Amino acid sequence: MSAQTATDGVLVLVILLNLGMLAVSRLATGVRLFALQSLLLALLPLAEGASETGTPGVHAILIAGGTLGLKVVLIPSVLLRIIRTGEIHREVEPFLGFAASVFAGALLVIGSFALAARLPLPTPPLSKLIVPVALSTLLLGLLTLVSRLKAITQVLGFLVLENGVFIMGLLLLKQTPLLVELGILLDLFVGVFLMAIVVYHIRREFDHMDTHLLDALKES
Amino acid sequence: MTLLLLVAVPLVFGALCLVLPTSPLRMAALVAGAWAHLAVVIRSWPAAEAPANYELVGLDPLGHLFLTLISVLFAATAVYFVGYHRKRLISQRVFQACTLALLSALTALCISQHLGLLWVALESASLAATPLIYFRLGPRALEATWKFLLMNSVGVALALLGIFSVAIATTRHDGVIVLTVADLVRHATRLDPSWLRVGFLLGLVGFGTKMGLAPLHSWKPDAYGEAPPPVAALMAGGVTLGAFAGILRLFQVCSAAGLGAFAGSWLIAFGLLSLATSAVFVVGSVDYRRLLAYTSVEHMGVLVVGVGLGGAGSYAGMLHAMHNMLNKGALFFLAGFLWRLHESNRIRDVRGTLRRSPPAGILLLAALCATCGLPPFGMFFSELGIVLAAAQAGRWWVLGLFVLTLAVVFVGVMTAALPMVFGDPPDAAAVRPEQAPLRPWRRVTMLSAAAVLVALGLGLGACQPPAVREALLRAADSVNRPQAASVAAASVTKVQP
Numbered sequence: 001m002s003a004q005t006a007t008d009g010v011l012v013l014v015i016l017l018n019l020g021m022l023a024v025s026r027l028a029t030g031v032r033l034f035a036l037q038s039l040l041l042a043l044l045p046l047a048e049g050a051s052e053t054g055t056p057g058v059h060a061i062l063i064a065g066g067t068l069g070l071k072v073v074l075i076p077s078v079l080l081r082i083i084r085t086g087e088i089h090r091e092v093e094p095f096l097g098f099a100a101s102v103f104a105g106a107l108l109v110i111g112s113f114a115l116a117a118r119l120p121l122p123t124p125p126l127s128k129l130i131v132p133v134a135l136s137t138l139l140l141g142l143l144t145l146v147s148r149l150k151a152i153t154q155v156l157g158f159l160v161l162e163n164g165v166f167i168m169g170l171l172l173l174k175q176t177p178l179l180v181e182l183g184i185l186l187d188l189f190v191g192v193f194l195m196a197i198v199v200y201h202i203r204r205e206f207d208h209m210d211t212h213l214l215d216a217l218k219e220s
Numbered sequence: 221m222t223l224l225l226l227v228a229v230p231l232v233f234g235a236l237c238l239v240l241p242t243s244p245l246r247m248a249a250l251v252a253g254a255w256a257h258l259a260v261v262i263r264s265w266p267a268a269e270a271p272a273n274y275e276l277v278g279l280d281p282l283g284h285l286f287l288t289l290i291s292v293l294f295a296a297t298a299v300y301f302v303g304y305h306r307k308r309l310i311s312q313r314v315f316q317a318c319t320l321a322l323l324s325a326l327t328a329l330c331i332s333q334h335l336g337l338l339w340v341a342l343e344s345a346s347l348a349a350t351p352l353i354y355f356r357l358g359p360r361a362l363e364a365t366w367k368f369l370l371m372n373s374v375g376v377a378l379a380l381l382g383i384f385s386v387a388i389a390t391t392r393h394d395g396v397i398v399l400t401v402a403d404l405v406r407h408a409t410r411l412d413p414s415w416l417r418v419g420f421l422l423g424l425v426g427f428g429t430k431m432g433l434a435p436l437h438s439w440k441p442d443a444y445g446e447a448p449p450p451v452a453a454l455m456a457g458g459v460t461l462g463a464f465a466g467i468l469r470l471f472q473v474c475s476a477a478g479l480g481a482f483a484g485s486w487l488i489a490f491g492l493l494s495l496a497t498s499a500v501f502v503v504g505s506v507d508y509r510r511l512l513a514y515t516s517v518e519h520m521g522v523l524v525v526g527v528g529l530g531g532a533g534s535y536a537g538m539l540h541a542m543h544n545m546l547n548k549g550a551l552f553f554l555a556g557f558l559w560r561l562h563e564s565n566r567i568r569d570v571r572g573t574l575r576r577s578p579p580a581g582i583l584l585l586a587a588l589c590a591t592c593g594l595p596p597f598g599m600f601f602s603e604l605g606i607v608l609a610a611a612q613a614g615r616w617w618v619l620g621l622f623v624l625t626l627a628v629v630f631v632g633v634m635t636a637a638l639p640m641v642f643g644d645p646p647d648a649a650a651v652r653p654e655q656a657p658l659r660p661w662r663r664v665t666m667l668s669a670a671a672v673l674v675a676l677g678l679g680l681g682a683c684q685p686p687a688v689r690e691a692l693l694r695a696a697d698s699v700n701r702p703q704a705a706s707v708a709a710a711s712v713t714k715v716q717p
Contacts, residue, residue, distance in 0.1 A: 119414060121391070122412045123392070138381065154370060158374060162377055165381050168385075171384070172384055172387045172388065175387050175399065176336055180340060181336075183336075183337070183340035184343075184380070186340075187344060187347065191343070194347060194351075194369060195369060198354075198362065198366050198369060205358075206359070214359075214363040215363075216360055216363060217363055217367075217442040
């Protein structure tokens, strides 16, 4: 199997996982799906590196390792821990129903493919799917972020959005200095860590993790 | 060496804040850190030649100007903290360490020439600012923190995508183009224009969220209203400048690539929308810190309109950035003072400051006049400069909307705030007994920090030392769209007295 078909397959799976995350109501399942998606994405820099030189370089291995440690192991375990210690395990009454959000998600995927077709890349990439999959992952993350109530799900939406940016970054493995990539990973980690702390405080303050009670601040 | 010192000094003092045993020592470390940083910044003037094409960090005119502004603001705020400080629930060590970490991150942002590094620094700055907003604990601060964290994280993620798009635009060229501003500008004509457009727009949305441009400003009144006022001062005067620097870097690349008109009109659109939004929300405001937050949205709008117009507008934009820092610093310092006196954010609880504390009343009146752009304060000249630039470019719609919204904001701010200055102070019975009287030395420290900034705003408005003027002009030149450079320099001399 060539690197290109492998990449294509992985990217298709990534979209399916995105839609799956929109459909599940159990918070823990959502986190596991995110971990699986990140695992698939961690493999991509290796495929990208291998397609050019035969063996992935140090740069690609470091990025894959960092993603693996951070997004597959560390962040999901922190999120799962919060869910386990909390009382509520399900997303209840989202703004947009589960079926409706999957439908909206499918529309967004179609939209991203249409948009990507109008933005040709200057040089042919490893896989033509990279730009549309990146865009749809980003948009579906945004959809999760705005349509769900639980703070945990909103964090998950942000992480999916970040995964979309990561896929786009695959096009640029050569251009980006390692220092910058590691900085990005570090910032992501600290950001999610802070979010976890705030979620914990929200739960302590309000006895649950709904964000719709966070509406005291507005123009009166 | 200087660059390393600039980033490291606040970090070292921040670490000291974490380990020092007593509160006065930690406070001393905070002040020392901020002032040592200012000293290094002042020693770095005048800047050496522009950074080379491949250097990741360096002092270019724009970054150097912003770095200096941010450093002055932090030095003033550190002094103000000494007077403002009180025991709160969150650890004081963490608070001070985060303040200095924020200074370090903003420094890294101003000196970074590489777009990726700039992003990392900006994200670090917003992460360092998050605990500062949560300083007061409780549900309201929690809500503000959550909104800030989530909106800013999404914003900077979009900005990163924008930077990636710019990077994709470079792949059209066969050779390697490093993502430093200088190298991008040098090869600007070889970039792929459609990806560059995408990159600029995503960057504008992303950095604009961080800067608080409408319609992405909704976290701003919450965060500025709930964070301690000195933190709001740092964010309104410092962090916003950092995000603005990000937009300007992309703008520099776009104008070098011949997309200046495209990028400029988007800047003007976002700017006018911000002005209009703040005009809507300022009128009838009941909370003075949220009112100030909306004037911050307004001033961000003024900044991007100025740069978007180009020509004399770029200079006016840089002038406005400087006066915005001085003015927002002073206003939030005074808001903190009022908050300590009245323990309330509501405008109707604060009455007759002029009689209750004459120096604070005079300073508040002066700072309010400055924020509305009345002469002789500096913002009058910068806003006039933008009006003239719009007239010169023949953009009468922009000019009309700009003046109209400024007038509405003026009326809104003055009707809300004049009773705070004049009016009758609440009778002694209404003053809640549990609040401890503010010690005189605390009052003096807080007010003198505000007074220095107000005086600087007044002084730099009336007459500019040649060094300041030179720095502003060079920064304006670097963000100016190329075709109008000579016109700008000529018309600027007319604006300034």
